[in-house]
Amino acid sequence: MNFSQRTRGIVRAIAVAMALALPVMMTVSAADARVGGGGSRGSRTFSAPPSTNTAPGSVAPMNRTFSQPGSPNMGSPAAANSGGLFGRGGMGRGLLGGLAAGFLGAGLFGMLFGGGLFSGLGGLSSMLGLLLQIGLIVLVVRLAMSWWQRRNTPAAAYAGGPDVGPGPQANARSGFGFGLGGGSNAPVEIAPGDYETFERLLGDIQTAWSNEDIAKLHTLATPEMVSYFSKDLEENKARNVTNKVTNVKLLQGDLAEAWREGDSEYATVAMRYSLVDTVLERGTGRQVGGSTQPEEVTEVWTFVRQRGGNWELSAIQQTS
Numbered sequence: 001m002n003f004s005q006r007t008r009g010i011v012r013a014i015a016v017a018m019a020l021a022l023p024v025m026m027t028v029s030a031a032d033a034r035v036g037g038g039g040s041r042g043s044r045t046f047s048a049p050p051s052t053n054t055a056p057g058s059v060a061p062m063n064r065t066f067s068q069p070g071s072p073n074m075g076s077p078a079a080a081n082s083g084g085l086f087g088r089g090g091m092g093r094g095l096l097g098g099l100a101a102g103f104l105g106a107g108l109f110g111m112l113f114g115g116g117l118f119s120g121l122g123g124l125s126s127m128l129g130l131l132l133q134i135g136l137i138v139l140v141v142r143l144a145m146s147w148w149q150r151r152n153t154p155a156a157a158y159a160g161g162p163d164v165g166p167g168p169q170a171n172a173r174s175g176f177g178f179g180l181g182g183g184s185n186a187p188v189e190i191a192p193g194d195y196e197t198f199e200r201l202l203g204d205i206q207t208a209w210s211n212e213d214i215a216k217l218h219t220l221a222t223p224e225m226v227s228y229f230s231k232d233l234e235e236n237k238a239r240n241v242t243n244k245v246t247n248v249k250l251l252q253g254d255l256a257e258a259w260r261e262g263d264s265e266y267a268t269v270a271m272r273y274s275l276v277d278t279v280l281e282r283g284t285g286r287q288v289g290g291s292t293q294p295e296e297v298t299e300v301w302t303f304v305r306q307r308g309g310n311w312e313l314s315a316i317q318q319t320s
Contacts, residue, residue: 038064039315055270188258221313
């Protein structure tokens, strides 16, 4: 009898630890060390940029954005926290976050204190009841993840996107720098000086990120993007680490599309660049993540400017 009680106690402790660790592991594995993604592309936020020679594969949908489907305008800042399977913060928690909180609150405390999710039914407080509780949690997680995958399939994310004309033409230049011949049939002309600005912004934003210089980032990116940078930097501080991105060098880039919405002009460009991305412990400078060796990254960046104004970073999307 004593052996059975001890066994049940051990199994309960393992189940609680695994359930509590799941959201943490998912958060850590999803975190990017370098400048994170997200943002807005005006009315094209939920449509896929055309592929280019630099990024011939698919582009991931926005993982965080203020924009709402069907609306070209940015939503309120509070909307940024409302999305995501593990949505963070207050009323903005995602589907799985709310379900997990309910199960953790109702079931796990029952496990810890000898009851169970259905502690009112004496038979289910046994080992069978514990296994049933774990099975229900796993089932809910799988159903929620299946729902999320269906909701974010490319067909749904990119449906109803505007007609951007034929795909990009072959680059007039190859290798280093932007191919000035690429692009779309949108009515905004991107001049050589604009490409130089995009390349400069790539380096300046990574430097400001490494220095945790929020004031500088405000001069280089939209308020929406700065809000994401600020949140990510705060998370780094909470983990007592700092992310250093150095030796940023553009290797190749070309235009995916450029268009105008009212007084705003957008340009989405694919960029392949090299960088050294390390994570250091604050105070000691000890390396705890990343690598001191250069790595290559291909991303799709969108820039926006008011007519006659300066370009600012508006969105970053990952490629696959």
